[in-house]
Each structure stands twice: as structure tokens, then as C-alpha cells.
Amino acid sequence: MGFESVVMMRFTLDEIKPFFLEPKLEDRKIATILEKIKVMYTIDRKGLPSKKWTRTEVSAYSAFYLTTNVAKLTWLFDQLPRELKEELRHCDIIDFGTGPGTYLLAFLRYFEGEVTGDLMGVDKEELMLEQAQKLTRGLYPKASLEFFQHIPPPHNDQNKRLLIFGNSLNELSDHEVIGIIERASADYILFIEPGTPVVYDQMMKIRDHFKTTKGQVLFPCPSLDLACPVKVRLEKEDKYKDDWCHQVWRGTHDQSIERLGQLAKIDRKVMPMITHLYASNKERVLDDSYTKARFIRFLNESKHAFLWEVCLLENSEQKICQFEIPKKTMSKKEAKEFKKLSVGASFDYEQLKEINDHHYRVKVNILS
Ligand SMILES: C[S@@+](CC[C@H](N)C(=O)[O-])C[C@H]1O[C@@H](n2cnc3c(N)ncnc32)[C@H](O)[C@@H]1O
Missing domain, CATH: 2.40.50 (OB fold (Dihydrolipoamide Acetyltransferase, E2P))
Structure with a gap:
């Protein structure tokens, strides 16, 4: 498979709109809703846990945040060694806090639908699950897809499991995240989260968890045995006390999505993010690309x-x-x-x- 050619494959608005909960939503209306969603995610986060989404809000989220978030997984997978990617391609996937199916779709898109595992989306919001089903089944009718409000029990197959947290870690307590990791009994655990200092603190605790449980970090650090030098420095030197390690995705999206961004005055050409990939055991030996x-x-x-x-x-x-x-x-x-x-x-x-x-x-x- 030509993975490199997939880098350029982005979702367009025309392609996904027929599968929105509200397919007739006009772009200007989407932009107005996006401005409100942005305020909720950046300024008024305290309302998030009890937020009840409407059908138009879910559709607007799908139009812009789903399509732009997909680019983050594409970028991360491009950073991974080919044989690890090949292993992930054959995993069963649990996308925790899947929303409209964002990282199931990103995964399917990356491998051009050529995946062999069961793809499971988990979300507590019924409307998000309804949207995820409509989008994933509409765009990838051949994929094996299931949706749940809670982590499903392990399947009786030989497939390895990849658990994905995509912008959901930051809506959960550390205790809840560890509980989900344990219940999912996944072989690989991927986080693609906002690139904020709060998430970095949370991520450092998760990193410690994998150190304690004898797991392995596959991205971005070379080893769990060595302390994060950014953390060491910020604890030692006052001028770095507000520093944190994160990635910044830079690029452009399909022009239909860029246009929505302009209408809503939201820039997603530069996306700070914190993405980490762990293996739950040390079976995999890292190659020197790390x-x-x-x-x-x-x-x-x-x-x-x-x-x-x-x-x-x-x-x-x-x-x-x-x-x-x-x-x-x-x-x-x-x-x-x-x-x-x-x-x-x-x-x-x-x-x-x-x-x-x-x-x-x-x-x-x-x-x-
Ligand atoms: C910011 S959205 C992210 C959606 C998608 N992963 C993405 O990145 O575009 C977070 C999602 O996590 C879900 N969520 C939050 N807490 C949850 C929980 N305890 N159980 C299941 N889903 C949860 C929310 O309902 C929401 O759909």
C-alpha cells in the first residue's frame, strides 16, 4: 500500500455532508455554531461534562473538528515505523470518546479502508454515536463497525487491540483514564489530545502509569526509563516553569474546510497537540528510528x-x-x-x- 500517497487524502465537506445528522445545514449556519462550540471548548469548559449536544451542533462539529482532527492521526502515523503501522492496521480499534467517529474515520482513511480488525466507537452521548454510525457506515460500508456507550468486553479473536483517546482524556479524571485502560486490556494505547499544559500534566501521570505497569512508550519519547527532559528542566529552572512538551501540527486542510474556518474565524492551520503512543508490554523492540x-x-x-x-x-x-x-x-x-x-x-x-x-x-x- 502506498501510505505516503494517503497523506494528501483529506475529507471534503461535500463528501461527508450527506451523512450528517442534518445534511441540509448551510455553511454560514455551520460557522455560527462553530463559533459557539469554540467558546465552549476554550473559555467555558466547565459546562462540558453535562453538555447535551443538538443535531445541528453534532453536524457542525463533524464538518470542522472531525475533518481537521483527522490530520493529526495522519501526521502521527507518518512518524511511525512501517512495521508498527502494519501491526496497528490489523488491530481491533476502540475509539474512546469517538464523538462523530473521528478517529475511526481517520484510521480507515489512513489505510484506505484496508483494515482487518473490528472498529468500535465508544461515547456516552447518544447523538454522537448516531452521527458516528451514520458517517462511518456511510463512508466505509464494508468495515466491521460497532458502537457502545461503555467499553465493550474483549472479543474472542486473536487480534491485538488499539485503544484511542482522541480529545477525550481531557474530559476525564486520571482515575477514570486508568480504569478505561485496564478494562480495555489493549495492546496499544494512543492519545491525541489538545496541546495544553493541563493535558501535559495529565499525560505525565499516564506516562508514570505505563512505567509502573512495565509498558513501553513508542511515541514521542525514546524510553520510559529516562525522565522527560522538559519536565526535569521546568522543575529546575524558573524561566522554564511554564514550559510543556507538545507537538504542533502545521498544514492546510481541504479548501471546503478552510473556507468554514474563515467563516467561523477559527484557524486550524496550526494545531497544538499532545500525542503519545504506548504499548502495554515490552514485547515490541524499538528500532533505531526512535x-x-x-x-x-x-x-x-x-x-x-x-x-x-x-x-x-x-x-x-x-x-x-x-x-x-x-x-x-x-x-x-x-x-x-x-x-x-x-x-x-x-x-x-x-x-x-x-x-x-x-x-x-x-x-x-x-x-x-
Ligand atoms: C471533544 S469530543 C472528541 C470527539 C472526537 N474524539 C474528536 O477528537 O473529534 C469528546 C467526546 O468524549 C465523549 N466523552 C466524554 N466523557 C466520556 C465518558 N466518560 N464516556 C464516554 N464518552 C465520553 C464526549 O461525549 C465527546 O463526544
């Missing part, structure tokens, strides 16, 4: 070089360094790609010069 440098913050671009902060595993030490990447080490095409880089990608690199202990001049392998 020892590349992970680009965690863009610092600066001068006429001659890019300056990035990277998270690096070196001599069994996990540390944060600065990479200065001279533009003359790149072709014009590479420099153009590099400007569009999403935060959180990892690269092979070649050290050209050690400027000081934590500052290197390097050449990166961008197009490999």
Missing part, C-alpha cells in the same frame, strides 16, 4: 540557518539541545519543506560541529 533527534521547538530563522530545540537521546542520556541547521546544507526544496515542519517530527542528523555542550551545528536528513 533514537533520532525530535524537533520540539522552533527558535529562530536567520538568513543562514534554522535554530531548533531538539530532544535527544545521547550516551544513555535524554537531553534538550539546540540544533543550528545551516541552510547551505539543504537544497532549496528541502529548505522549503523545513519551513513547513510540524513540531514533534524526528530526523536523522549528522553533527558538523559541537558549539558547546548542548548546542550543535548539524545537517539533517529531511527527505528520507
Whole structure:
């Protein structure tokens, strides 16, 4: 399968609209509802747990947040080694807090529907489940799909299980999340959550949970044995006390979705996110793609070089360094790609010069 070609495959409004709970909703009306949803998610979060969605709100959410959230899974899967992706492709999936079926659809889309497991969506909201069924069955009629209000018991098949939390971790207590992980008895657990300091704190507790239960981190950290250097630094140095590790997706969506964003005045071309992937045991041996440098913050671009902060595993030490990447080490095409880089990608690199202990001049392998 040509996974790379799938990168460009996005959902368009025309494609999904026939499967909305309210298919006749006009774009301007969608935009008005989106503005209200945005306020609820960013400013007025206390109403979220008791929120009762209407059919038009669910449709508007599907039009914009479903379609843009899909890009996050696509990006993450592009970062994973091919053989791990192949294993995930054959998993049974539980999408917890599936909403309108967002990450089931993202998963199906990524693999062009060529998946073999059972796909299960879980949500406490009946209207969300109704929408998820309509969209997933409408768009992927051949997929094996089931929907529940609670975690279903394990199936009697040999398939491994991937449990996905997509923007649902942040609506749950740590205690609830651990309970769901235990009940799902999944082999892989994926989080794709908002890129906020609150979620980072929550994620660090989940990371500790996997350390205690002898699990393994597959993204973004190279190992659970080493402390997160961002956390170490923020605890040690006052000037970093408000720092947190997150990724930033950068890109564009289908023009029908971009237009909705303009109407609703919501920018989803830059999406901060916190995405982590764990395995519940150490059966899987990591390959060396996990020892590349992970680009965690863009610092600066001068006429001659890019300056990035990277998270690096070196001599069994996990540390944060600065990479200065001279533009003359790149072709014009590479420099153009590099400007569009999403935060959180990892690269092979070649050290050209050690400027000081934590500052290197390097050449990166961008197009490999
Ligand atoms: C922000 S939406 C995310 C929807 C979708 N995953 C996405 O990323 O587009 C969070 C969803 O989690 C669901 N949810 C929150 N708490 C839940 C719980 N305890 N059990 C099941 N679903 C829950 C909500 O009903 C809502 O549909």
C-alpha cells in the first residue's frame, strides 16, 4: 500500500455532508455554531461534562473538528515505523470518546479502508454515536463497525487491540483514564489530545502509569526509563516553569474546510497537540528510528540557518539541545519543506560541529 500517497487524502465537506445528522445545514449556519462550540471548548469548559449536544451542533462539529482532527492521526502515523503501522492496521480499534467517529474515520482513511480488525466507537452521548454510525457506515460500508456507550468486553479473536483517546482524556479524571485502560486490556494505547499544559500534566501521570505497569512508550519519547527532559528542566529552572512538551501540527486542510474556518474565524492551520503512543508490554523492540533527534521547538530563522530545540537521546542520556541547521546544507526544496515542519517530527542528523555542550551545528536528513 502506498501510505505516503494517503497523506494528501483529506475529507471534503461535500463528501461527508450527506451523512450528517442534518445534511441540509448551510455553511454560514455551520460557522455560527462553530463559533459557539469554540467558546465552549476554550473559555467555558466547565459546562462540558453535562453538555447535551443538538443535531445541528453534532453536524457542525463533524464538518470542522472531525475533518481537521483527522490530520493529526495522519501526521502521527507518518512518524511511525512501517512495521508498527502494519501491526496497528490489523488491530481491533476502540475509539474512546469517538464523538462523530473521528478517529475511526481517520484510521480507515489512513489505510484506505484496508483494515482487518473490528472498529468500535465508544461515547456516552447518544447523538454522537448516531452521527458516528451514520458517517462511518456511510463512508466505509464494508468495515466491521460497532458502537457502545461503555467499553465493550474483549472479543474472542486473536487480534491485538488499539485503544484511542482522541480529545477525550481531557474530559476525564486520571482515575477514570486508568480504569478505561485496564478494562480495555489493549495492546496499544494512543492519545491525541489538545496541546495544553493541563493535558501535559495529565499525560505525565499516564506516562508514570505505563512505567509502573512495565509498558513501553513508542511515541514521542525514546524510553520510559529516562525522565522527560522538559519536565526535569521546568522543575529546575524558573524561566522554564511554564514550559510543556507538545507537538504542533502545521498544514492546510481541504479548501471546503478552510473556507468554514474563515467563516467561523477559527484557524486550524496550526494545531497544538499532545500525542503519545504506548504499548502495554515490552514485547515490541524499538528500532533505531526512535533514537533520532525530535524537533520540539522552533527558535529562530536567520538568513543562514534554522535554530531548533531538539530532544535527544545521547550516551544513555535524554537531553534538550539546540540544533543550528545551516541552510547551505539543504537544497532549496528541502529548505522549503523545513519551513513547513510540524513540531514533534524526528530526523536523522549528522553533527558538523559541537558549539558547546548542548548546542550543535548539524545537517539533517529531511527527505528520507
Ligand atoms: C471533544 S469530543 C472528541 C470527539 C472526537 N474524539 C474528536 O477528537 O473529534 C469528546 C467526546 O468524549 C465523549 N466523552 C466524554 N466523557 C466520556 C465518558 N466518560 N464516556 C464516554 N464518552 C465520553 C464526549 O461525549 C465527546 O463526544
